[in-house]
Amino acid sequence: MGRMVHFEIHVNDMERAKKFYGEVFGWTFEDWSDYAGMPYFGAVTGDANELGINGALMQRQGAAPESGQALNGYACTMGVEDYDSTETKILNLGGKLALPKYALPGMAWQGYYIDTEGNTFGIHQPDKNAK
Numbered sequence: 001m002g003r004m005v006h007f008e009i010h011v012n013d014m015e016r017a018k019k020f021y022g023e024v025f026g027w028t029f030e031d032w033s034d035y036a037g038m039p040y041f042g043a044v045t046g047d048a049n050e051l052g053i054n055g056a057l058m059q060r061q062g063a064a065p066e067s068g069q070a071l072n073g074y075a076c077t078m079g080v081e082d083y084d085s086t087e088t089k090i091l092n093l094g095g096k097l098a099l100p101k102y103a104l105p106g107m108a109w110q111g112y113y114i115d116t117e118g119n120t121f122g123i124h125q126p127d128k129n130a131k
Contacts, residue, residue, distance in 0.1 A: 007055035007076055011117040012064055014039050016094075017057050020116045024089045026076055032056065045078075052079070064118040075112065077122030084111045086123050103130040 011017035018041060021027045030042040040061040046052050055076075065072065078088040082103060090113050091097070098120055099112040109125045 007025050007053065007074070007116075008058050009055065009076075009101065009117070011119075012060050013117065014057060014059065015025075016116050020093050021057070021094065024086065024095070025080075026041040029057065031081035057090055058104050060117070065120075067118070069121055075120045075122055077110070077124050080123050080125050083111070083123060085124075087113075088109065090123075095108055105131045 009017065009021075018029050021043065022029070025045065028044045030044065031042045032042045036058065041057045043055045043057060045054050051079045087097075087101070096114040097111075098114050101109055101111040104110055104130055107130060108127055109130050110122060112120055112122045114120055
Protein backbone atom coordinates (compact mmCIF):
# COMPACT_ATOMS: atom_id res chain seq x y z
CA MET A 1 0.00 0.00 0.00
CA GLY A 2 0.98 3.65 -0.11
CA ARG A 3 0.00 4.39 -3.71
CA MET A 4 -2.00 7.58 -4.14
CA VAL A 5 -5.63 6.70 -4.85
CA HIS A 6 -7.52 10.01 -4.51
CA PHE A 7 -6.86 13.76 -4.48
CA GLU A 8 -8.79 16.78 -3.21
CA ILE A 9 -8.59 20.31 -4.57
CA HIS A 10 -9.77 22.95 -2.10
CA VAL A 11 -11.89 25.65 -3.75
CA ASN A 12 -13.65 28.88 -2.83
CA ASP A 13 -16.17 28.91 -5.69
CA MET A 14 -17.35 25.40 -6.55
CA GLU A 15 -19.12 26.28 -9.80
CA ARG A 16 -16.16 28.32 -11.06
CA ALA A 17 -13.75 25.48 -10.23
CA LYS A 18 -16.00 22.85 -11.88
CA LYS A 19 -16.16 24.99 -15.02
CA PHE A 20 -12.37 25.51 -15.05
CA TYR A 21 -11.36 21.85 -14.60
CA GLY A 22 -14.25 20.58 -16.71
CA GLU A 23 -13.40 22.78 -19.69
CA VAL A 24 -9.60 22.54 -19.47
CA PHE A 25 -9.27 18.80 -18.82
CA GLY A 26 -12.70 17.36 -19.66
CA TRP A 27 -13.38 16.23 -16.09
CA THR A 28 -16.93 15.43 -15.01
CA PHE A 29 -18.28 15.77 -11.48
CA GLU A 30 -20.56 13.80 -9.16
CA ASP A 31 -22.19 15.45 -6.15
CA TRP A 32 -20.96 13.68 -3.03
CA SER A 33 -21.95 16.53 -0.67
CA ASP A 34 -24.37 14.44 1.39
CA TYR A 35 -21.66 11.85 2.02
CA ALA A 36 -19.04 14.47 2.94
CA GLY A 37 -21.31 16.80 4.90
CA MET A 38 -20.10 19.82 2.91
CA PRO A 39 -19.94 20.92 -0.74
CA TYR A 40 -17.88 18.08 -2.25
CA PHE A 41 -17.86 17.00 -5.89
CA GLY A 42 -16.14 13.82 -7.04
CA ALA A 43 -13.93 14.47 -10.07
CA VAL A 44 -13.91 11.78 -12.74
CA THR A 45 -10.65 12.53 -14.57
CA GLY A 46 -10.76 9.90 -17.31
CA ASP A 47 -11.74 6.41 -18.35
CA ALA A 48 -11.29 3.76 -15.66
CA ASN A 49 -9.05 1.81 -18.06
CA GLU A 50 -6.56 4.70 -18.36
CA LEU A 51 -3.61 5.26 -16.04
CA GLY A 52 -4.48 7.86 -13.39
CA ILE A 53 -6.68 8.56 -10.39
CA ASN A 54 -9.93 10.36 -9.65
CA GLY A 55 -10.38 12.93 -6.94
CA ALA A 56 -12.67 15.70 -5.78
CA LEU A 57 -13.27 19.41 -5.46
CA MET A 58 -14.08 20.32 -1.89
CA GLN A 59 -15.17 23.55 -0.24
CA ARG A 60 -12.16 25.37 1.20
CA GLN A 61 -12.31 25.55 5.01
CA GLY A 62 -9.80 28.36 5.51
CA ALA A 63 -7.98 31.14 3.70
CA ALA A 64 -6.91 30.64 0.08
CA PRO A 65 -3.19 30.62 -0.72
CA GLU A 66 -1.80 34.14 -1.04
CA SER A 67 -0.38 35.27 -4.35
CA GLY A 68 3.39 34.80 -4.45
CA GLN A 69 3.34 32.41 -1.49
CA ALA A 70 5.56 29.34 -1.68
CA LEU A 71 3.72 26.10 -2.41
CA ASN A 72 2.38 24.60 0.80
CA GLY A 73 1.03 21.19 -0.13
CA TYR A 74 0.98 18.94 -3.16
CA ALA A 75 1.07 20.07 -6.76
CA CYS A 76 -0.84 17.67 -8.98
CA THR A 77 0.28 17.40 -12.60
CA MET A 78 -2.10 16.42 -15.40
CA GLY A 79 -0.93 14.64 -18.53
CA VAL A 80 -2.02 16.39 -21.74
CA GLU A 81 -1.79 15.59 -25.44
CA ASP A 82 -1.14 19.16 -26.61
CA TYR A 83 0.68 21.45 -24.18
CA ASP A 84 0.13 24.70 -26.06
CA SER A 85 -3.63 24.30 -26.61
CA THR A 86 -4.08 23.26 -22.97
CA GLU A 87 -2.17 26.35 -21.82
CA THR A 88 -4.43 28.52 -23.99
CA LYS A 89 -7.54 26.99 -22.35
CA ILE A 90 -6.07 27.50 -18.87
CA LEU A 91 -5.32 31.18 -19.49
CA ASN A 92 -8.62 31.86 -21.30
CA LEU A 93 -10.57 30.37 -18.40
CA GLY A 94 -8.91 32.54 -15.75
CA GLY A 95 -5.86 30.48 -14.82
CA LYS A 96 -2.47 32.16 -14.45
CA LEU A 97 1.06 31.18 -15.39
CA ALA A 98 3.26 30.14 -12.46
CA LEU A 99 6.28 28.59 -14.23
CA PRO A 100 6.51 28.69 -18.05
CA LYS A 101 6.80 25.65 -20.30
CA TYR A 102 10.21 24.01 -20.13
CA ALA A 103 11.75 20.84 -21.52
CA LEU A 104 12.49 17.73 -19.53
CA PRO A 105 15.07 16.70 -22.14
CA GLY A 106 14.20 13.51 -23.94
CA MET A 107 11.02 13.07 -21.91
CA ALA A 108 8.38 15.83 -21.93
CA TRP A 109 7.25 19.44 -21.78
CA GLN A 110 6.29 20.65 -18.30
CA GLY A 111 4.91 23.84 -16.78
CA TYR A 112 2.92 25.10 -13.80
CA TYR A 113 -0.19 27.25 -13.46
CA ILE A 114 -2.49 28.70 -10.81
CA ASP A 115 -6.15 27.75 -11.07
CA THR A 116 -9.11 30.08 -10.48
CA GLU A 117 -9.00 29.16 -6.77
CA GLY A 118 -5.33 30.04 -6.18
CA ASN A 119 -4.03 26.44 -6.30
CA THR A 120 -0.86 25.45 -8.18
CA PHE A 121 -0.98 22.57 -10.67
CA GLY A 122 1.18 21.30 -13.51
CA ILE A 123 0.66 20.06 -17.05
CA HIS A 124 2.90 17.50 -18.72
CA GLN A 125 3.06 16.56 -22.41
CA PRO A 126 5.22 13.50 -23.11
CA ASP A 127 7.67 14.17 -25.97
CA LYS A 128 10.92 12.23 -26.37
CA ASN A 129 12.17 15.06 -28.63
CA ALA A 130 11.78 17.77 -25.97
CA LYS A 131 14.99 19.75 -25.48
